[in-house]
Amino acid sequence: MINDEKINNLNKKGNNMNYNEAINNLLENIKTDYAKWTTWEEGIERFNNNIRTEDGRKYTKVIQGSSVWGFIAKTDGVVKGLPCKKGDVFKAASWRGPARYTRGNIFAENQNYFQWTGPNYMV
Numbered sequence: 728m729i730n731d732e733k734i735n736n737l738n739k740k741g742n743n744m745n746y747n748e749a750i751n752n753l754l755e756n757i758k759t760d761y762a763k764w765t766t767w768e769e770g771i772e773r774f775n776n777n778i779r780t781e782d783g784r785k786y787t788k789v790i791q792g793s794s795v796w797g798f799i800a801k802t803d804g805v806v807k808g809l810p811c812k813k814g815d816v817f818k819a820a821s822w823r824g825p826a827r828y829t830r831g832n833i834f835a836e837n838q839n840y841f842q843w844t845g846p847n848y849m850v
Contacts, residue, residue, distance in 0.1 A: 761843035
């Protein structure tokens, strides 16, 4: 099981984190959310061992098992005609690219825009 204190301490850093620290914080929070969803220890261990990132030219892809969890913008720019900022999180439109709208940001104080299954739908 993930230590909730560690996650809370990472969240307190807020905007003082660099990009890699913020991604690690996101991954730990995804793992924590999964651990809250189930009590199956073997499943939690498998989930934690199979979540990873791959860096692309514009985005960091978050992968869990054989599925894309979402994408994170590496720099400020434009995604499908809309402006985005470094750290913006997108749902996956496909294996290769993000959906159009931002769902949250890895540098934001408020980290409730996702679940272990992926970034939340827009409301």
